[in-house]
Amino acid sequence: xxxxxxxxxxxxxxxxxxxxxxxxxxxxxxxxxxxxxxxxxxxxxxxxxxxxxxxxxxxxxxxxxxxxxxxxxxxxxxxxxxxxxxxxxxxxxxxxxxxxxxxxxxxxxxxxxxxxxxxxxxxxxxxxxxxxxxxxxxxxxxxxxxxxxxxxxxxxxxxxxxxxxx
Numbered sequence: 636x637x638x639x640x641x642x643x644x645x646x647x648x649x650x651x652x653x654x655x656x657x658x659x660x661x662x663x664x665x666x667x668x669x670x671x672x673x674x675x676x677x678x679x680x681x682x683x684x685x686x687x688x689x690x691x692x693x694x695x696x697x698x699x700x701x702x703x704x705x706x707x708x709x710x711x712x713x714x715x716x717x718x719x720x721x722x723x724x725x726x727x728x729x730x731x732x733x734x735x736x737x738x739x740x741x742x743x744x745x746x747x748x749x750x751x752x753x754x755x756x757x758x759x760x761x762x763x764x765x766x767x768x769x770x771x772x773x774x775x776x777x778x779x780x781x782x783x784x785x786x787x788x789x790x791x792x793x794x795x796x797x798x799x800x801x
Contacts, residue, residue, distance in 0.1 A: 645706065645711045645712070645716050645717060645720070645797075646706070647706065647707070647708070647709035647711065647712070648707060648709060649707075651703075651706045651707060654797075655793050655797075656720070656790050656793035656794045656796075656797055657706060659786050659787075659789060659790040659793075660699065660702075660703045660706075660790075662786050663695075663699050663783060663786050663787060663790065664696070664699060664700070664703075666779050666780075666782045666783040666786060667692055667695050667696045667699065667731075667783045668692075668696055669775075669776075669779040670688070670692040670734075670776055670779045670780045670783055671689070671692035671693055671696055673772050673773075673775050673776035673779060674688050674689055674692065674738070674773075674776050675689065676772055677769045677772050677773065678769065681741065681751050684737035684738070684740070684741055685737070685738070685741060687733070687734055687737055688734040688737055688738045688776075688780070691730045691731055691733070691734035692734070692780075692783075694730065695727050695730060695731065695783070695787070698723065698727075699727070702720075702723060717794070717797060717798035717801055718798060720794045720797075720798070721791060721794045721795045721798050724787055724790045724791035724794055725791045727787040727791075728784060728787045728788045728791055731780065731783050731784040731787055732784050734780060735777065735780040735781050735783075735784050738773070738776060738777050738780055739777045739780075739781075741773070742770070742773040742774055742776075742777050745762075745766075745769070745770045745773060746762070746770060748760050748761060748762060750766075
């Protein structure tokens with residue numbers, strides 16, 4: 636109830652490290668950044684689904700960084716910010732969930748040895764050498780993507796609770 640006694644709509648400064656929804660900022664950075672790094676460390680192929688995964692991970696990383704600094708600097712004191720907080724994190728959940736499903740689908744196909752070459756034809760490739768390394772990196776990216784989705788979901792839920800209590 637500190638927000639009702641101090642007149643603040645949302646926490647500012649280092650108080651964001653003491654509130655439940657805002658504690659998720661740092662893990663969202665870490666796991667979202669890991670998705671970005673793991674997908675970027677392999678060849679982004681096929682372009683369309685993995686391009687979406689890259690867009691989502693970069694978009695959410697940049698906007699979460701922006702959101703974090705807005706909260707840290709105290710520019711979030713208007714009454715509209717709790718709604719924007721819930722809305723942004725809900726959008727991030729939808730984006731990350733769709734990207735996670737796409738990434739998991741492509742990873743499953745790679746695990747079966749199904750690959751699409753640059754001409755667009757389906758080729759069966761054995762999982763050895765670089766293909767196996769890429770497959771393992773994609774598995775790690777899928778796990779990190781679902782963890783990031785969960786973190787954004789929890790942030791959205793707790794931000795919604797905070798918004799409804801205000």
